[in-house]
Amino acid sequence: MKLKQNLAIIGVGKMGDTLISSLIKNKVVEPEQIFGTTSREETALKIRKKHQIHTGTDNIQAVSKSDIIILAVKPQMIKKVLPQILPELNEEKIIISIAAATSSSFIEEQLNKSIPVIRAMPNTASLVNEGMTVLCPGKFVDEEHLKLALKIFKSIGEVEIIHREELMDVVTALSGSGPAYSYMMIESLTDGGVRMGLPRELARKLAAQSVLGGAKMILETGLHPALLKDEVTTPAGVTIDGLMELEDGGFRVALIKAIDRATQKSRQISK
Numbered sequence: 001m002k003l004k005q006n007l008a009i010i011g012v013g014k015m016g017d018t019l020i021s022s023l024i025k026n027k028v029v030e031p032e033q034i035f036g037t038t039s040r041e042e043t044a045l046k047i048r049k050k051h052q053i054h055t056g057t058d059n060i061q062a063v064s065k066s067d068i069i070i071l072a073v074k075p076q077m078i079k080k081v082l083p084q085i086l087p088e089l090n091e092e093k094i095i096i097s098i099a100a101a102t103s104s105s106f107i108e109e110q111l112n113k114s115i116p117v118i119r120a121m122p123n124t125a126s127l128v129n130e131g132m133t134v135l136c137p138g139k140f141v142d143e144e145h146l147k148l149a150l151k152i153f154k155s156i157g158e159v160e161i162i163h164r165e166e167l168m169d170v171v172t173a174l175s176g177s178g179p180a181y182s183y184m185m186i187e188s189l190t191d192g193g194v195r196m197g198l199p200r201e202l203a204r205k206l207a208a209q210s211v212l213g214g215a216k217m218i219l220e221t222g223l224h225p226a227l228l229k230d231e232v233t234t235p236a237g238v239t240i241d242g243l244m245e246l247e248d249g250g251f252r253v254a255l256i257k258a259i260d261r262a263t264q265k266s267r268q269i270s271k
C-alpha cells in the first residue's frame with residue numbers, strides 16, 4: 001500500500017538521498033509526493049534530476065506542502081531548522097528526526113506544540129537496503145503515526161521500536177556505529193588472509209561473505225551464536241585454534257567495551 005501523505009525531507013544529504021531512493025524504488029510514495037530541501041541550490045538541482053522529486057532550499061515551503069516531515073540535517077542544524085518550520089507545523093503533521101544524539105523531548109520542547117515526534121536511528125547499511133533502524137516515539141505519538149514511520153523505514157531494511165528513549169544511546173553505539181565495527185573486522189580478516197598468501201581481492205571477498213553468511217545464519221535460523229559456533233568447531237580442528245587466538249586477543253571484551261565506550265560518548269553528546 002502506497003502512502004497517501006506528502007513527505008518533506010529536510011536535508012537531502014547521504015541519509016536523505018538514500019531514503020528517497022528506497023522510498024521511490026519500493027513504491028512507498030510517488031516522486032511528486034516528496035519535497036526535499038538542502039542548503040545549496042546546486043545540491044537541490046542534482047537531487048531533482050536524480051529522483052524527479054520537488055527540491056529547493058526553502059524549508060518552510062516544503063513543510064507547508066507535506067504531512068510527514070523527516071529531519072535529516074546534521075544534529076547541530078536542528079536548532080536552526082525547528083523555529084523556521086514551526087509556523088507551518090500543526091498537530092495533523094508528524095515529525096520524524098534521524099538526527100543522532102537529539103532527543104524527541106528536546107524537539108518537543110523547541111516546538112512547544114502537541115506535535116507527534118518520532119526519533120529514528122538508521123544506519124549506513126540503508127544504502128544497500130540492509131539498514132537497521134530503531135524508532136522511539138515521543139509523547140504525542142499514537143499507533144497510526146508509528147505505522148507510517150514503520151512503512152517509511154522498512155523501505156531501507158529492518159525496523160524495531162523501543163519506548164525507553166535513554167536506550168537510544170545504546171542503539172546508536174550498537175547498530176548506528178555497527179557497520180564500522182564490521183568493516184574493521186573484515187579489513188583485519190583480509191589482512192590475515194593476505195599475510196598467509198591470499199591475493200587481497202580474494203581475501204576481502206572471503207572475509208566479507210563469511211561475515212554476511214554468519215549474520216544471515218543467526219538471523220534466519222534464530223539459533224544462539226554460541227551454538228552455531230560449536231557446530232563448526234571440530235575437535236582438534238582448524239577453527240578452535242583460530243578461536244583460541246581471538247580469546248587470547250580479548251576479542252569479546254574488546255567488542256563489549258566498544259559498545260560501553262560508544263554509549264558513554266553518545267550520552268555525553270546528547271547532553
Ligand SMILES: NC(=O)c1ccc[n+]([C@@H]2O[C@H](COP(=O)([O-])OP(=O)(O)OC[C@H]3O[C@@H](n4cnc5c(N)ncnc54)[C@H](OP(=O)(O)O)[C@@H]3O)[C@@H](O)[C@H]2O)c1
Nearest residue numbers: 011012013014015038039040043072073074075099100124
Ligand atoms: N550517515 C549515517 O550513517 C547516519 C546514520 C544515522 C543517523 N544519521 C543522522 O542523519 C543526519 C544526516 O546525516 P548525513 O550523513 O546524511 O549528513 P549529510 O550528508 O551532511 O546531509 C545533511 C544535509 O543537510 C543539508 N542541510 C544543511 N543545512 C540545511 C538547512 N538549513 N536546511 C535544509 N537542509 C540543510 C545539507 O545540504 P548541503 O549539502 O547543500 O549543505 C545536506 O544535504 C544527521 O543528523 C546524522 O546524525 C546519519
